Amino acid sequence: MRPTTRSGVSAVWRIATMLLLALGLATLLGGGPAVAAEGDPFKIAGNVQNEGEAIEGVSITVDGPGGPQTVETGPRGQWQVSVPESAEYTVVLDVDTLPEGITLDDPEDDTPETKEVTPNVPFAPKAVNFFIGEGDRESSAFATQLVQRLVQGINFGLMLGLASVGLSLVFGTTGISNFAHGEMVTFGAVIALWLGGTAFIGASLWIALPLAVLLSGLLGLAMDAVIWRPLRHRSVGVVQLMIVSIGLSLAIRYIFQYFIGGGTEQLPGSTPQKIDIIGPIRMTKVDIVSMVIAIIVIVAFALWLTYSRLGKATRAISDNPGLASASGIDVDFVVRVVWILASALAGLAGVLYAYYRPGIKWDMGTQVLLLMFAAVTLGGLGTAFGALIGALIIGIIVETSSLFIPADLRFASALAILIIILLVRPQGILGRRERIG
C-alpha cells in the first residue's frame, strides 16, 4: 500500500476515487475473503481500492435477511458475502478500519459509508461501490460535527438576522409583508459582483463591498420614494401592498437574471482553507470576518434602535403609528430611514451570504426569503429583537438538522418548525397577544 501521510488540512484536493468491484470469478478464484453462508445463492461483492492501490483489512458489514455478516477485505482489496434472499441489504464500511489519511468521500451522499443493495441475479455478485478519497475524516465523530454545525448555524443565523431585522422593522412601521426583501439581499450581492468581480469592473474589495452596501441603501431610498411613499399616501391596504411587493419581487428577480444569467458567479477573495480555532471548531477566514462584521453591525443597530432619538421614534411608530404621528414624530421621514437601513442591512447580508453559499445567483435571495419570514414570525411579527433571536434559531436548526435528516431537506425542517410554532404560540417568542387578531 502506498503511504498516505497527507496532512488533514490540505484536504482541498481530495480525489474521490471510485472503488471498483470485483466481478465474480476473479474474486472467487482469489479465495481470500471470509464467506459466512457459503451455499447461499445471492452474492454481494466489492473491491476496496484507493487510486488503484488495494486496501487490506477493511471491515465491511452486510445486514439484511439472514442476519448480519462482517468480512474483511483480502490482500487484493476484494470482499464478498453470500446472502440467502434477493432482498434489500445494507452494506456498511467501517470507516475506522481505513488506513490513516484515507476517508470515504462522496459529495452526493451524506452517508458515504452506507450503501443499500438488492442482489437480484443468483450467483452473479452484486457490486457495491464506495467512494474513497484522501483527506481528513471529519464525518466520524458526531459531537465534533455537532459543534461545527452549531458554529455554522450561528454564522448563518447572524447573516439571516441582518436581513430579517429590516424585514421586521418595515413590517412594524408600514405593515408591509415585503416579499421583495429577498431581492434586496440579492441586490447587495449582485452589485458587489458588478463592482468587485474580475469579469466586470474589478475594483478592490475594500471599495466594492462597502459601496455595494451603500448602493443597497440607495435602493431602499428609491423604492420608498417611487413606490411605497406614494402608495402610503393613497392609503392602499396592506394586502394590496403585499401583492405589490410580490410583483416587485418578480420584476427585480428576472431583471437580475436578465443581466447575470441563470448561472452561479463567484466573488473574489473566497478561500476554502479552514483554520483551527478552538477544539473541533474550524472555519475559513471569510467565515470569521463575516461573523465579526455581522455581530458588530447587529450590536450597533441594536444600540441605535434602543437609545437614539430616531431609533425610539421607529419603535414608537411600530407600536402605534397614529399616536406616534400625533406626538409630532415625522412618520414619513422615519419610514424612509427604516427603508434605507433595511435595504442596506439586506445588501450586507447578501454580500455575506454570497461568500457563505458560496456564489451569486439571480434567485439566491428568494431562496432565503421564507427563512427570513420564518425568523420574523418566530421572533414575533414587527419586533426587531425578536427577528434576531428567530434568525439565530432558524440558522441553527437549518445547519444542525442535516445531521439527522437528508441535507436537501434542511430548509424544509426550518419551515416545518415555523408551522408548528404558529400552532403553539402564534404571537412568536417576543410578540404580544393582541397582534394576532
Next chain:
Amino acid sequence: MDWGQIFNQSASSIISTTTIAYALAALGLGVHFGQAGLLNMGVAGFMAVGAYGYAISILTFGFPWWLAAIVALLAAVVFAMILGVPTLRLRGDYLAIVTIAAAEVLRLLLLTVAFEEVTGSADGLYGYSGDFQAANPIPDGEYGFGPWQFNQNELWPIVIGIVLLALAVLLVWAMMRSPWGRVLRGIREDEDAVRALGKNVFAYKMQALIIGGVIIAAGGIVYTLGSNASPGVYVTSLTFFVYTIVLLGGAATVFGPVLGAVIFWVLQFFLSNLMPALVDAGVLPFMTANQAGMVRFILVGVGLMLLVIFMPQGILGNKKEMTFVK
C-alpha cells in the same frame, strides 16, 4: 419575421392544457382570495398535491386514471384541512405565511433524494399516461381548424380539462349566488359582523379553503394528465403567476379567473415568440435571445404591481365590491 407563426402559436394557447390548468387553479384561488378573502399563498402546493397525487396513485399503487384523479382531489381536501385548522382562526397574513411555507416544504419533500423511489426526485414522474390514453374514446385522426389542430392524443386531455373547468365554473357560480356564497363574501368584507350574526366563521372559511383547494388540485391534475410531473414547476413563482391571473380577470368574479388565464397565456406565448424573433430581426441589438426570453417574466411582475394599484377589481370586477381584506 414570421408574423403568421407568432399569431398562430399565441392563438393556439387559448385552449392548451396549460391554460386550462391555470384557469382551474385561478378559479380555485378566486374562491379563496376573491370570495372568502383567504390569503392562500400555497397555490403551487395545492397544484403539486393534485399532480403528484395523481401520478403517484398510478405509478406506485397501480390505480386506474380516474381513481387516481379522485385520490388526488381527496389529498387536496386533507392538505386544505392541515393548513386550515391551525391558521384560519388567526389574522390573514398568518395563513399566507403558513400556506407559502407548507407549499415550499411539500416541494422540498418532492425534490429530496430520500423519497426518490416514489417521487422521482428532481427528475419528477413520467410514463403514467398509458391508462389515460387507453381510455381515450376519440377515434384516431386530426381535429380542429386554423391554429387549433390536434390529434386524438392531444385532444383527449383538452376535452377532459374543458369538462372539468366547465363543471368547476358551474359549481362556483351556483355556490356564489347561494346564501352560502353571500355569507362567504360577508366574511371577506367584515368577519366580525358575520360572527355577530351567529355564523360559524371558521367553518365557512374551512369549507371555502377545501372547495377552492380541490379546484386548484384539479388544475394540477389537468397539467400532468398527458405529460409528466416535475418538481421544478411547483415553485412559489407559480403561485404568484396565478395571483396575477386572478387579479387580471377579477378576483371576486366567477368568470374573471378563466378570462385572466386565457389573456395571461396568450400574452405569454405571444411575447415568448415575439421577443426572440425581434432579436433575430436585429430590432433589439442590445439584447441576446436569452435576455429577450426574460422580458416577459419582468413584465408579469410589473403588470402585477400596476394591476393591484390601479385596477384591483380586475377586468370583469366591480370596483365597489373588491375591497381587499384588512
